[in-house]
Structure formats: structure tokens, C-alpha cells
Amino acid sequence: MAAAVSSPLTTHVLNTGDGIPASKMAVTLHRLDSELKIWNMLGVGTTNEDGRCSGLISQEAFTSGMYKLRFETGSYWESRGQTSFFPYVEVVFTITDPGQRFHLPLLMSQFSYSTYRGS
Amino acid sequence: MAGSLGTLTTHVLNTGMGVPAANVALVLYRQDSSTNAWTLITSGTTNDDGRCPGLITKEQFTAGVYKLHFETAQYWASMGETSFYPYVEIVFTINDPEQKYHVPLLLSRFSYSTYRGS
Numbered sequence: 512m513a514a515a516v517s518s519p520l521t522t523h524v525l526n527t528g529d530g531i532p533a534s535k536m537a538v539t540l541h542r543l544d545s546e547l548k549i550w551n552m553l554g555v556g557t558t559n560e561d562g563r564c565s566g567l568i569s570q571e572a573f574t575s576g577m578y579k580l581r582f583e584t585g586s587y588w589e590s591r592g593q594t595s596f597f598p599y600v601e602v603v604f605t606i607t608d609p610g611q612r613f614h615l616p617l618l619m620s621q622f623s624y625s626t627y628r629g630s
Numbered sequence: 631m632a633g634s635l636g637t638l639t640t641h642v643l644n645t646g647m648g649v650p651a652a653n654v655a656l657v658l659y660r661q662d663s664s665t666n667a668w669t670l671i672t673s674g675t676t677n678d679d680g681r682c683p684g685l686i687t688k689e690q691f692t693a694g695v696y697k698l699h700f701e702t703a704q705y706w707a708s709m710g711e712t713s714f715y716p717y718v719e720i721v722f723t724i725n726d727p728e729q730k731y732h733v734p735l736l737l738s739r740f741s742y743s744t745y746r747g748s
Contacts, residue, residue, distance in 0.1 A: 577716055596722050596746045598695060604714050605703075625736075625743030628714045
């Protein structure tokens, strides 16, 4: 069994306004408790120089359910001395098959963003 | 003084099928700056062109943090399709309610994007 298996859920944040990876952005992962209807924070990280954030969740913890990735985009733009239309970005998604790999990038500029389910 | 000259509009497009997303339920909220609670401003449904006129009145349109909540999974389900996202929420800051703000949602089953438009 290989050691240090990467997280089944990965993200990649790109600053499309400046054409660079968005580094040093805080990202948190949450899962919805389906009974209590509250969000539990599972992991927190900061994007590296390549805009990636590893180790958000382990394979064992990655169960079916509703998840939320929250990107502190407003703080990121502030740290660059720039304003932004969005104070933060939250992407809520449903995992029905945790055996798959899920790559959720965020392509963003000061006034736009997009995301998709990638691999 | 009369209400602001600014407006807030949205437009939901189904990029997977290349059509406006009609009958998408949505809700507009504004955040209370002291309690951080979300106050419901309007709830509505997109028309055949994917638009929802009358989102907010000029009197209600003040500076602040707003949230648009779109019932996207419900939309896909009504067409017999699944979707990766149970709903989409877009949170944005209005600093100058005298301006026009257009916040569209371009949506497919496995992707979405938004931008500040006009």
C-alpha cells in the first residue's frame, strides 16, 4: 500500500486576472451534518505557490454527503492591495461515490469566478 | 431623497444545453451588518429568459453584503438530471448602490461561473 496517498479531494486556485496561481489563500472544507443541519469543519489549509492545497481530507474521512469548500478570496485580494466583488467563495457539492477522485478548481479574478468538477 | 439609481439583476444560463435556465427558484438576502444574520429580501423564479425582474426595489438597494441563492439541483432534477451542486450561493459586496450590478450564473451540471456584469 503506497504511503502518503494524496487527498481524494483536491483543489487548485488560479488568479485569472493576473495569470498566476493564487498562493497563500486560506481554504476550509466542511461537511453538512445531515441530522443537525450544521456544517462541521473538517480541514483547513493554505494554497501553496502553485495554488494547490493538499491534505484537506483523508480517504477514511471522505464519506458520502454534502460538502462545502470555502475560499477566503476577499482576504487574498486584500493582501495584494486589490479590491474584489466577492468577500469569499463557497462551493457546495454532493459526494455520492467517495471512491472517486474529485478535483474542484477555482478560477477567479477580482470580479468573476468559475469552478467545475474536474479530475 | 429618491431611491438609488442603481439596480441589481441576474440571469441564469444553462450552458450545458445552451438555453436560458427557466423556472429556477432563487432567493436574495442582505447581511445585517451588526448581527451578520441574512435577511431575506426577495424570493423569485427565473422566467423563460432565465431572468428574474424586480429582485430589489431602489429603496431597498443599500450598500452591504448580499447573497443570491439558486436552487440549481432542483432545476436539474425537474429535467430528470443529477447535478454535482445541490445549490449555488454567490455572496457579493455592493459598495455603491448608485451603480448597476448584473450577477449572472452560467450553469451546467458539473460547473458554474459568475461575474460582475452590467
